[in-house]
Amino acid sequence: MKILKYLLFLILIVIIGAAIYFATQDGSFDVSETKTINAPAEVVYNNVKDFKSWPQWGPWMEEDENMKIDYAEKTEGEGASYSWTSDAVGDGSMKTVKVIPNKEIEQEIIFNTPIGDSKSEVYWYFEDTETPGQTKVTWGMKGEQSFMEKVFMAFQEDDIETGLSKMFENGLNNLEDVVNESMEQYSINVDGITRYSGGYYMYNTTASKLSEISKKMGSMFGQVTGYMQQNNIQPSGMPFTIYNAMDQANGTVIFSAAVPVKDRVITPEGSPVLTGFMEPSTAVKTTLKGNYTNLSQAYKKAEQYIAENNLERDTNANMFEVYTNDPGEVPNPANWITEIYIPIQQKTKPKGL
Template identity: 70%
Template sequence: MKIIKYLFFLILIVIIGGAIYFATKDGSFNITESKVVNAPAEVIYNKVKDFKSWQEWGPWMEEDADIEVTYAEKTEGEGASYSWTSNKMGDGSMKTVKVIPNKEIDQVITFNTPVGDSDSEVTWRFEPTEVPGQTKVSWGMKGEQSLMEKVFMAFQDEDMETGIRQMYEKGLNNLDSVVMTEMKKFEISVDGITQYSGGFYMYNTSAARQSDIGTKMPPMMGQVMGFMQQNNIPMSGKPFTIYNSVDQTNGTVIFSTAVPVKDRVITPQGSPVLSGYMEEGVALKTTLKGNYDNIPAAYTKAQEYAIANNLQIDPNTPMFEVYVTNPDEVANPADYITEIYMPVISPVNEQEL
């Protein structure tokens, strides 16, 4: 009996000593993982703000394919929440408590354990870098481990911070991949024969290799816009580009960047920005939804349509493309809208117009 008594006291001493050890052990943690993503902050924020989007890139989905997720009625913005149950990762929930669109998201994550719930702070930060269209994404978690959590983690192969860092790193890489895929999406639709209206426009002209048009066009368009602002000339439509002459053999083109205006404008002698007029006409219209680097594919599809439908492209009337969306207002290139007009000389039935 004395032996049992001594063993009891020994076990009691070990338990008390262990409790004191773990109680005094620092259980605080503050973890942040960051990644630079080649995308505007708004595009990345839109993939994070709604909990329903987390299934596309969340690292825990890879850890437990059987995880069960339950969404609240509100899944984005302040007050949004969701919960989960998992045999491998435990149960828990998350709630969004503060949002500054495209800049910050603050959340509270709750882990349900047999000895009670444990809350931690989760933060998201979206910071533009010095490179246009690039964003530094930071994902953090801060909190305090409970006594039982400190005991449990003491017997694991890796500490809590290491586990969270690895998961956050994987999640940010997944998020990067999802965003890049999203931004590359595009759709091309050949709308058929349409009548387009003419009118006055302000423009400047340059020659370039076809591969250099994308580089030369923005500053040229900026010059036209700047001239119009300086002289209080209002726009009367969407900006467009006219392809005056295309040399397929040498891969060169003479093109004009243009902005519609209501009336003819007399420009000063020597001005690089001039006033022009487009006659109304009939064209094969094609619409691209997606980044501008998909424009060549849109032209190819339009030409295939023209051949299949016996349409003759007018070699004496320049093709032009209209930029329906403003890249300064639409963050995701996948949402850019470009209308391509290829004038035709084929006879057209009035019912087709």
């Protein structure tokens, strides 16, 4: 009996000691991971702001493909929420409590566990870097562990900091893949033969390697629009590029960056920006929705259409591209729209018909 009393006494001492140990352990945590993604902040934010997008990159989906998700009526913005049930990762819910579009998201997460509910704060930060079109994304969570949670985590393979860090890192890697894939989407449609009205335009011209067109184009359009603003000249349409001469064999091109205007503008002698006029023309129109890097594919489809329909290029007219939306206002390249016009000769009807 004395031995049993001693054993019970020792067990009681161990329990009290363990309770004191866990009770005195700091249960507060603040864990986050940061990743730099080569995409504008708005593009990254758009893949995070709606809970319905989370299954595409959420790391927990890899642990339980059978996770059941229930979405509230509102899934993005302040007050948005969703909940989940899972045999593998447990049950819980999340609610968005604060949003600064393209900058910050704050959320409240609740885990339903056998030892009680646990509430924590989740936060997202989307920060521009010194490199244009690049975003530093931070995903983190902070809170306070209860006594029972500290006991529970003591017997897990990873502590809470390690477990959360792994999850955030994995999730950000998945998010980067989803964002990159979303920006690579594109479509090409050959719209067929159309009539382009032509008209006056302001422009400047340069010679370039084919591989350097995009690098030079930005500054050229900047020079044209800058001249127009200084002289209070209003554009009458979207900017376009005219290909004046192209040497495919040597990989060179002479092209003009142009902005349409309603009337002819007389520019002073020596002005780097001039006024031109495009005659009305019949052309094969092709529309690219996507990054400008896919233009070569669009031209191939246009040329294929011309060949299949026995059309003849008009060698007296230059082909040109019209950019129907502004990349500065449309951050995702997948939504950029370019219209390609390749002038063709009009077939004349024989006399008497």
